[in-house]
Amino acid sequence: NAGVTQTPKFRVLKTGQSMTLLCAQDMNHEYMYWYRQDPGMGLRLIHYSVGEGTTAKGEVPDGYNVSRLKKQNFLLGLESAAPSQTSVYFCASNNRQGQAQHFGDGTRLSIL
């Protein structure tokens, strides 16, 4: 039982490049979330999904897009990366509003 798996673990991009971060969970959870973690800022919610085929904006959605084509996968896309998007990105999932969230180990993204 792997839980929540994020790929890649590390990535360096140049400004303007695009990439997709993948989150996969094997717990059959309905809800999935993407956060970014920056020093002194805690976790900020980017986008979330309450089920397959649904997505919604969180606190800091600008510059990111997401898709939830399959229940187990939640993809986070950066269409044109900017240095301000340098961060550690975490994916999480749970099965019901307000329940404990299960986190992946993060993707460390640097944009030069």
Place this chain on the structure above:
Amino acid sequence: SQQGEEDPQALSIQEGENATMNCSYKTSINNLQWYRQNSGRGLVHLILIRSNEREKHSGRLRVTLDTSKKSSSLLITASRAADTASYFCATDVRGGSEKLVFGKGMKLTVNP
């Protein structure tokens, strides 16, 4: 804006001592959760306390909740070096849809 604020922001203690962390929040909640994050890893859920509960225990952890003061505390008894980590409180805000709102976290260092 941040819902939860942990206090102190950093705490350094000796192995065997107790560690107390506090969290204050601003609006009504359904529950409050505590998470731990080891360096370079994702967050791990520790304990959840519902708004109608005042105290909860889990192993060496004791959580209290005072909804009148909008505050919670996490007590770790007989601390160990392995407890060194960052700790976050998160609130399930009443009427706040599917999201948890995380505090900025506090760093606990347990010296052997």
